[in-house]
Amino acid sequence: MPSRTQGKAINPAALHLNQMHIPHRKPPTNVPETQRFTIVSMSNTPQSAPRPQLAHLTAALDDLRARGTYFHLRVLDDQQAPVCHYDGRRVINLASNNYLGLCNHPKLREAAIAATQKYGAGSGAVRTIAGTMRIHMELEAKIAAFKNVEACVVFQSGFAANAGTVSAILGKDDFILSDELNHASIIDGARLSRAKIKVFRHKDVAHAEELLREIQLEPGHKLLITDGVFSMDGDIGPVAALADLAAKYGAIMMVDDAHASGVLGRNGRGSVDHFGCHGKVDVQVGTLSKAIGALGGYVCGSRDLIDYLYHRARPFLFSTSHPPSVAATCIAAFDILETEPERIARLWDNTRYFKAQLAAAGFDIGGRTTPASETPITPIIIGDARRTMDFSRALFDAGVMATGIAFPTVPEGKARIRTIMTSEHTREQIDRALEIITTTAKQGGIL
Numbered sequence: 001m002p003s004r005t006q007g008k009a010i011n012p013a014a015l016h017l018n019q020m021h022i023p024h025r026k027p028p029t030n031v032p033e034t035q036r037f038t039i040v041s042m043s044n045t046p047q048s049a050p051r052p053q054l055a056h057l058t059a060a061l062d063d064l065r066a067r068g069t070y071f072h073l074r075v076l077d078d079q080q081a082p083v084c085h086y087d088g089r090r091v092i093n094l095a096s097n098n099y100l101g102l103c104n105h106p107k108l109r110e111a112a113i114a115a116t117q118k119y120g121a122g123s124g125a126v127r128t129i130a131g132t133m134r135i136h137m138e139l140e141a142k143i144a145a146f147k148n149v150e151a152c153v154v155f156q157s158g159f160a161a162n163a164g165t166v167s168a169i170l171g172k173d174d175f176i177l178s179d180e181l182n183h184a185s186i187i188d189g190a191r192l193s194r195a196k197i198k199v200f201r202h203k204d205v206a207h208a209e210e211l212l213r214e215i216q217l218e219p220g221h222k223l224l225i226t227d228g229v230f231s232m233d234g235d236i237g238p239v240a241a242l243a244d245l246a247a248k249y250g251a252i253m254m255v256d257d258a259h260a261s262g263v264l265g266r267n268g269r270g271s272v273d274h275f276g277c278h279g280k281v282d283v284q285v286g287t288l289s290k291a292i293g294a295l296g297g298y299v300c301g302s303r304d305l306i307d308y309l310y311h312r313a314r315p316f317l318f319s320t321s322h323p324p325s326v327a328a329t330c331i332a333a334f335d336i337l338e339t340e341p342e343r344i345a346r347l348w349d350n351t352r353y354f355k356a357q358l359a360a361a362g363f364d365i366g367g368r369t370t371p372a373s374e375t376p377i378t379p380i381i382i383g384d385a386r387r388t389m390d391f392s393r394a395l396f397d398a399g400v401m402a403t404g405i406a407f408p409t410v411p412e413g414k415a416r417i418r419t420i421m422t423s424e425h426t427r428e429q430i431d432r433a434l435e436i437i438t439t440t441a442k443q444g445g446i447l
């Protein structure tokens with residue numbers, strides 16, 4: 001191919017350093033050579049004067065304080081484990097998404113260390129430029145085989161997988177029909193796509209059909225989407241019924257299995273496997289950040305869907321891929337789903353026990369004014385945001401880490417303590433947590 005430099009003499013050293021593109025500035029003469037490229041800060045004191053441009057943010061924070069919903073981030077001092085230390089206090093941890101205890105599994109640690117030794121700490125580029133490593137491809141092949149689909153693409157997070165996919169496969173002439181309690185990443189993806197958004201009542205398949213019927217004759221593509229497991233209430237989406245509806249109206253069917261991955265279906269294969277509706281869901285999203293114990297999100301489906309996302313999903317095109325250690329960790333985690341299914345059995349055993357005890361103690365754990373949980377996510381519904389946050393703080397002081405969740409994460413008036421059971425909690429730890437929750441609730445007038 002002829003180049004623009006054809007026929008001209010080229011200095012190879014200049015090409016190597018790309019000097020031709022660097023504007024050359026004269027170095028300052030009054031600075032010793034060794035210090036010429038040091039950035040000299042004017043002062044070591046942080047910016048302290050209030051910035052009038054940001055006064056509205058300060059006012060918003062003051063408002064949160066007045067409502068009692070301002071929080072500070074609790075800091076984990078050691079490992080994500082059933083008993084660990086946050087802010088220096090030893091607590092029973094009911095707040096993590098580490099469903100199967102894989103965050104600390106020795107095989108995952110070893111895989112991460114070995115991959116770092118072999119391939120280095122980072123991937124160095126976005127996937128489409130130079131950042132696709134053999135181990136990324138291995139992980140995608142592994143997940144595709146596990147989910148029994150043609151192909152898979154891994155994103156940097158579950159959020160990126162949802163937002164990147166919905167915004168890539170829909171355009172402004174299309175429609176998205178979305179459950180009212182779907183995750184924020186789906187909502188953001190829908191907004192980015194500029195498709196027309198229609199929201200159906202929570203798990204209301206008849207309402208979804210009504211909306212589909214209204215737009216039946218419109219020319220755009222239609223996407224029907226639900227969470228496999230709803231992250232704040234722990235109920236399971238009607239995936240099979242919605243998939244049938246999608247087929248009836250020629251809509252694309254998509255499910256977000258962030259909280260179903262590793263939890264529902266055979267060996268944690270997710271909601272499609274749980275409902276036995278293989279082949280009826282076009283786009284299956286999962287996360288690698290919860291039960292899988294590491295970081296990332298994935299999309300499973302047809303080879304063409306995945307090829308299209310390789311070409312058009314913006315987080316894939318414009319954000320650097322995972323370090324090799326993350327991919328190796330996830331590969332090890334999928335092996336464990338196959339070889340240690342007893343973890344999933346223990347998770348469900350603990351879940352049933354914990355739910356039964358909470359209900360027997362008289363707590364509202366969903367199913368009254370909020371959806372009834374069917375999974376290890378068990379909310380303790382309080383209602384009032386301030387009381388919820390106070391209760392969460394009191395639990396922490398008494399030795400239980402259980403996060404208070406209020407508006408805008410859940411609807412106004414539906415504030416709750418969100419608990420998650422894991423396979424690694426012992427019966428003794430669960431009983432002690434129940435004792436603390438019950439005593440603290442009685443002291444606070446919640447029970």
Ligand SMILES: Cc1ncc(COP(=O)(O)O)c(C=O)c1O
Nearest residue numbers: 157158159183231258287289296
């Ligand atoms: C339902 C749901 N979808 C997607 C996500 C995003 O997953 P990730 O944390 O891997 O970005 C979450 C996590 O908060 C979630 O709960």
